[in-house]
Amino acid sequence: MYKLYEYPPSGNSYKVKLLLTQLGRPFEAIPVDILKGESRTPEFYAKNPNGRIPILELDDGRTLSESTAILWFLADGSQFLPDDxxxxxxxxxxxxxxxxxxxxxxxxxxxxxxxxxxxxxxxxxxxxxxxxxxxxxxxxxxxxxxxxxxxxxxxxxxxxxxxxxxxxxxxxxxxxxxxxxxxxxxxxxxxxxxxxxxxxxxxx
Amino acid sequence: MYKLYEYPPSGNSYKVKLLLTQLGRPFEAIPVDILKGESRTPEFYAKNPNGRIPILELDDGRTLSESTAILWFLADGSQFLPDDxxxxxxxxxxxxxxxxxxxxxxxxxxxxxxxxxxxxxxxxxxxxxxxxxxxxxxxxxxxxxxxxxxxxxxxxxxxxxxxxxxxxxxxxxxxxxxxxxxxxxxxxxxxxxxxxxxxxxxxx
Known part of the structure; x- marks a missing residue:
């Protein structure tokens, strides 16, 4: 199951959450309190050296950052991204x-x-x-x-x-x-x- | 033949020019002097309402803006963008x-x-x-x-x-x-x- 590292009020996180929901893909949402420095830890930088949410994590531990890239990766082949x-x-x-x-x-x-x-x-x-x-x-x-x-x-x-x-x-x-x-x-x-x-x- | 509206010292324009050259695609480069307001004319806004270079124009007059989108459109299916x-x-x-x-x-x-x-x-x-x-x-x-x-x-x-x-x-x-x-x-x-x-x- 995908993991989504998110700051809940972030629109960039929300985009991914909305798409995953509309795709019917189950995911685990992991809140990251960016105001408390939780995106500035060694563990977080290991997932995204840019220190930003959202991050999508696959079952094998690979991580993808940048909401644009995550949306594209998830939507490709679905009704939410045209083929043309x-x-x-x-x-x-x-x-x-x-x-x-x-x-x-x-x-x-x-x-x-x-x-x-x-x-x-x-x-x-x-x-x-x-x-x-x-x-x-x-x-x-x-x-x-x-x-x-x-x-x-x-x-x-x-x-x-x-x-x-x-x-x-x-x-x-x-x-x-x-x-x-x-x-x-x-x-x-x-x-x-x-x-x-x-x-x-x-x-x- | 593609038309590329560009501000020649712009890196966003240069990305597209470098890719077109390496793809071996002929194109007509049309310089736009953004410092002289040439990207703030009705004609330019008709091509990109955001008033920014670069713009790629197809033979039929359709236009594409945002260097990221232009690079992706041109590179897809070539050696410059993987299939995976x-x-x-x-x-x-x-x-x-x-x-x-x-x-x-x-x-x-x-x-x-x-x-x-x-x-x-x-x-x-x-x-x-x-x-x-x-x-x-x-x-x-x-x-x-x-x-x-x-x-x-x-x-x-x-x-x-x-x-x-x-x-x-x-x-x-x-x-x-x-x-x-x-x-x-x-x-x-x-x-x-x-x-x-x-x-x-x-x-x-």
């Missing part, structure tokens, strides 16, 4: 966009404000940069969802799982979704998928 | 690591200092953050290269192409490679691959 080369490229384009343009801004603002307990004043200029770049990423997503029900080929895929994770809790980082009607209706479509499970937002 | 599911996951882990932990620090410091002409003083606290995080990413890469000639399965792949692009010019951003002997010897191994082409570092 161009559609696969478009899914990966969305996964890369999320990790470069959305997550470092939307998720980072959320983490420091809601989980690490920093004030807006303490974050200062950095928060301003995250807010501007994160708002631009959300606006792009909203525009893309104006012409399609799901991000790639109108079919629910790991692109939707990936973008959903931090977008649907963007308000935790101070981002408003009120004027992003396309995102709001897509969030409801994602939530209505079979075997959907919600994200843990309070922990421990 | 686990090895593919490891390649994607490296591509995701590069875009999340290395490029936003090593490439960003290089861009602002060398191409946008900012001083260290102007960049201030941001430069300090890039330097610390970039140095950590380079140290991780050096350690990984201590036990293998190339990043995945000891075979040259898009993981090496991707990590090589900004690592081999990291000194432009103020990062020292002097104590990273594994990186230095790997750089020479990458340079000795068939059909290797160097990166453009002065432009126009």
């Amino acid at each position: 080369a161009w559609l696969r490229a478009k899914v990966l384009q969305w996964l890369a966009f999320e990790q470069y343009s959305l997550e470092p801004n939307v998720a980072t603002a959320r983490f420091w404000l809601k989980y690490a307990g920093k004030s807006q004043e303490e974050l200062g200029e950095r928060l301003k940069i995250w807010r501007e770049a994160g708002a631009a990423a959300l606006a792009l997503l909203d525009e893309a969802l104006g012409t399609t029900r799901f991000l790639v080929n109108d079919q629910y895929s790991i692109a939707d799982i990936c973008l959903f994770a931090y977008t649907h809790v963007a308000e935790d980082g101070g981002f408003s979704l009120l004027h992003h009607a396309n995102i709001l209706s897509w969030i409801e479509r994602v939530r209505s998928q079979s075997d959907f499970v919600p994200m843990v937002t309070r922990w421990p | 599911a686990w090895l593919r996951a490891k390649v994607l882990q490296w591509l995701a690591f590069e875009q999340y932990s290395l490029e936003p620090n090593v490439a960003t410091a290089r861009f602002w200092l060398k191409y946008a002409g900012k001083s260290q003083e102007e960049l201030g606290e941001r430069l300090k953050i890039w330097r610390e995080a970039g140095a950590a990413a380079l140290a991780l890469l050096d350690e990984a290269l201590g036990t293998t000639r190339f990043l995945v399965n000891d075979q040259y792949s898009i993981a090496d192409i991707c990590l090589f692009a900004y690592t081999h010019v990291a000194e432009d951003g103020g990062f020292s490679l002097l104590h990273h002997a594994n990186i230095l010897s790997w750089i020479e191994r990458v340079r000795s691959q068939s059909d290797f082409v160097p990166m453009v570092t002065r432009w126009p």
Whole structure:
């Protein structure tokens, strides 16, 4: 059975958990309290030298990090990742966009404000940069969802799982979704998928 | 024939150019001067709403952005991306690591200092953050290269192409490679691959 090392309120962890659940794959979730330094131990670095969750561990002990790589590995061959080369490229384009343009801004603002307990004043200029770049990423997503029900080929895929994770809790980082009607209706479509499970937002 | 919209000194553009060359695929390179706002025009946004290079354009006008997605799309089925599911996951882990932990620090410091002409003083606290995080990413890469000639399965792949692009010019951003002997010897191994082409570092 797979092991998933996760920080429960992390969207990157949640993406993997949602996909595993929708694939019907049993897994053992192992919480890692990153605020208590549990991802900075020799044992954790042996599993991921980059010291980040999530990590997927196979039965033979091999480990895979980076949520993008884990999603791709798990979804390949399933209904959550198309077979067509161009559609696969478009899914990966969305996964890369999320990790470069959305997550470092939307998720980072959320983490420091809601989980690490920093004030807006303490974050200062950095928060301003995250807010501007994160708002631009959300606006792009909203525009893309104006012409399609799901991000790639109108079919629910790991692109939707990936973008959903931090977008649907963007308000935790101070981002408003009120004027992003396309995102709001897509969030409801994602939530209505079979075997959907919600994200843990309070922990421990 | 493929069109590649690129900013010539960009490592993200160079990755694609190096792969296309090593695949023996002819392409038309179309320079985009991002410092002159050429990636902020309606025509450019129509090709990539995120306003970023590189973009790969097919003969029928379809466009793909995000260097990770472009590399994957082009390399799939070639010697530069393994067939085995686990090895593919490891390649994607490296591509995701590069875009999340290395490029936003090593490439960003290089861009602002060398191409946008900012001083260290102007960049201030941001430069300090890039330097610390970039140095950590380079140290991780050096350690990984201590036990293998190339990043995945000891075979040259898009993981090496991707990590090589900004690592081999990291000194432009103020990062020292002097104590990273594994990186230095790997750089020479990458340079000795068939059909290797160097990166453009002065432009126009």
